[in-house]
Amino acid sequence: MAKTAIAIIGATGNMGSAIAKSLAKGPYRLLLFAHDKAKLESVKQDITKATPSADIDCVGCPMDASWEADVIISAVPYAAEKDVVEKIRNVATQKVVVSIANPLNETYDGLVTEPGTSAAEELQKLLPSSKVVKAFNTTYAADFAQPVINGQQVDAFIAGNDEDAVDVVKGLVTTAGFNAIVAGDLSKSRTLEAMQALLIQLTIKNNYNWLAGFKILHN
Numbered sequence: 001m002a003k004t005a006i007a008i009i010g011a012t013g014n015m016g017s018a019i020a021k022s023l024a025k026g027p028y029r030l031l032l033f034a035h036d037k038a039k040l041e042s043v044k045q046d047i048t049k050a051t052p053s054a055d056i057d058c059v060g061c062p063m064d065a066s067w068e069a070d071v072i073i074s075a076v077p078y079a080a081e082k083d084v085v086e087k088i089r090n091v092a093t094q095k096v097v098v099s100i101a102n103p104l105n106e107t108y109d110g111l112v113t114e115p116g117t118s119a120a121e122e123l124q125k126l127l128p129s130s131k132v133v134k135a136f137n138t139t140y141a142a143d144f145a146q147p148v149i150n151g152q153q154v155d156a157f158i159a160g161n162d163e164d165a166v167d168v169v170k171g172l173v174t175t176a177g178f179n180a181i182v183a184g185d186l187s188k189s190r191t192l193e194a195m196q197a198l199l200i201q202l203t204i205k206n207n208y209n210w211l212a213g214f215k216i217l218h219n
């Protein structure tokens with residue numbers, strides 16, 4: 001069976017590189033894109049050093065990376081997503097597109113999205129023929145190196161409208177070492193994005209050093 005191919009747009013960023021490093025351990029082919037080619041090559045080298053079996057290529061443009069991919073992870077700031085969409089639109093039809101964005105304002109104390117929507121739903125509107133799934137927005141980049149904090153495996157929430165797409169993304173979240181929790185349909189992204197805005201505010205206030213996450217305690 002062919003490996004699932006995953007394009008990561010913004011693979012030199014904090015999140016893009018952390019996700020790439022984690023997924024390289026799984027049965028995936030990774031197609032990395034970022035504008036800075038030297039930095040991207042260095043991300044690839046770091047990953048290959050940590051995981052020599054990694055199946056990983058640097059690709060010269062988001063469209064080529066997404067063309068070959070089954071899953072496209074948009075690891076860019078919310079404000080850059082429209083620009084990315086313009087480049088991948090023609091090759092993203094029927095594919096799983098993962099929205100990890102938190103649409104924070106400049107002072108990190110609110111969201112720039114209107115009430116009644118979310119970054120993930122806005123991405124779905126821009127890509128109506130793709131299957132947008134929210135994931136990885138409630139986990140900090142630093143959590144990926146060790147997704148267990150104080151002995152507790154960090155929860156990672158997923159939201160999406162297409163059951164098969166949600167299952168695929170659940171596999172990615174699990175491979176990355178998090179406890180995957182399916183929160184519901186894509187509109188649950190509103191809550192997930194607001195939750196992370198709160199965690200960011202608490203992180204700043206209480207000096208969590210950007211190493212924090214959610215854990216639902218249950219019986």
Ligand SMILES: NC(=O)c1ccc[n+]([C@@H]2O[C@H](COP(=O)([O-])OP(=O)(O)OC[C@H]3O[C@@H](n4cnc5c(N)ncnc54)[C@H](OP(=O)(O)O)[C@@H]3O)[C@@H](O)[C@H]2O)c1
Pocket residue numbers: 009010011012013014015016034035036074075076077078080083084100101102103136137138139140141142
């Ligand atoms: N940092 C976290 O802990 C965290 C946690 C959860 C979710 N998130 C979300 O993850 C996303 C990325 O955050 P980050 O902290 O990883 O940001 P970052 O470190 O600034 O990285 C952003 C990446 O996006 C690329 N990029 C920027 N504009 C682009 C464009 N127009 N087209 C293509 N690529 C572009 C950048 O590469 P170039 O400079 O080469 O363009 C870089 O690789 C954001 O939406 C954020 O809300 C972050």
